[in-house]
Amino acid sequence: MKILLLGSTGRVGQSLLKMMLKDENDVTVLVRDRTKLQVSHPNLHILQGDVLHQENINFALKHQDIVVSALNTDGAETISKSMPLIINSMKYYGVHRILTIGTAGILQSRTxxxxYRFQSNESKRKTTRAAEDHLxxxxxxxxxxxxxxxxxxxxxxxxEITGTYRVEKDILPADAVKISTGDTAHFTYHEIWAQKFPKCRVGIAY
Structure with a gap:
C-alpha cells in the first residue's frame, strides 16, 4: 500500500513508520527537517516541506492510497490549519481514506x-488549547x-506494543488511565485494513 505519513518524527509517528516499513508498505513522509528522521529504507521516500503549504501537501499526496496523520498541534494550530489543505488535496487526487491521531479530549463526555470531554468535568487538563485545535x-x-x-x-x-487495550466508538473506555505510544500506533496501523470505525472517533486506553 502507498501511504502518506504525516508527523513521522513524533512519538506515535515513529512507531507507525517502523510498522509500515516492516510490512514493506511504500511510505512517503513529509518533514520540515530531514535531519530529524534518521531512518533509511528502500520503500521510504522522504520529502522536505511543510503541512501548512498547499503545494507541499499536493506534491506529497500524489499517487498515494491513504493518509495517516500523527501530527502534533505544536502550539500553533497545526492540526486545524493543515486539515483543510489535506482534505483539498485528497479530493483533488481521489484519495478517500484518512486516519488521524487526535486526543481523548475531543471524545464525547460520559457524564x-x-x-466534549475537554469541556466537561471529566477533563483534568489545565489548558484546552491542544484539544481545541484537534477539535x-x-x-x-x-x-x-x-x-x-x-x-x-x-x-x-x-x-512498547502489548496489543492488549480497549477501544470504544466516540467515547473513552470506562476508567481509562493511559495508553502507550506503541499501542496507539499498533491500533492505528491495524485500523488501516480493518476499517472497523469509519467516520467516527475511537477512544483507546488500557
Whole structure:
C-alpha cells in the first residue's frame, strides 16, 4: 500500500513508520527537517516541506492510497490549519481514506454527553488549547465526504506494543488511565485494513 505519513518524527509517528516499513508498505513522509528522521529504507521516500503549504501537501499526496496523520498541534494550530489543505488535496487526487491521531479530549463526555470531554468535568487538563485545535481538525473531517477515523488516546506515555487495550466508538473506555505510544500506533496501523470505525472517533486506553 502507498501511504502518506504525516508527523513521522513524533512519538506515535515513529512507531507507525517502523510498522509500515516492516510490512514493506511504500511510505512517503513529509518533514520540515530531514535531519530529524534518521531512518533509511528502500520503500521510504522522504520529502522536505511543510503541512501548512498547499503545494507541499499536493506534491506529497500524489499517487498515494491513504493518509495517516500523527501530527502534533505544536502550539500553533497545526492540526486545524493543515486539515483543510489535506482534505483539498485528497479530493483533488481521489484519495478517500484518512486516519488521524487526535486526543481523548475531543471524545464525547460520559457524564455530560452533550459536551466534549475537554469541556466537561471529566477533563483534568489545565489548558484546552491542544484539544481545541484537534477539535477543529475533527470537525473539518466530519464535514467532508472522506472515509475518516480519528484515534483518540488518553494519557500517552512512551511504551512498547502489548496489543492488549480497549477501544470504544466516540467515547473513552470506562476508567481509562493511559495508553502507550506503541499501542496507539499498533491500533492505528491495524485500523488501516480493518476499517472497523469509519467516520467516527475511537477512544483507546488500557
Amino acid at each position: 455530560e454527553p452533550e459536551k 477543529k481538525g475533527y470537525l473539518h473531517l466530519k464535514e467532508s465526504d472522506l472515509n475518516w477515523t480519528v484515534i483518540c488516546p488518553t494519557y500517552l506515555p512512551e511504551g
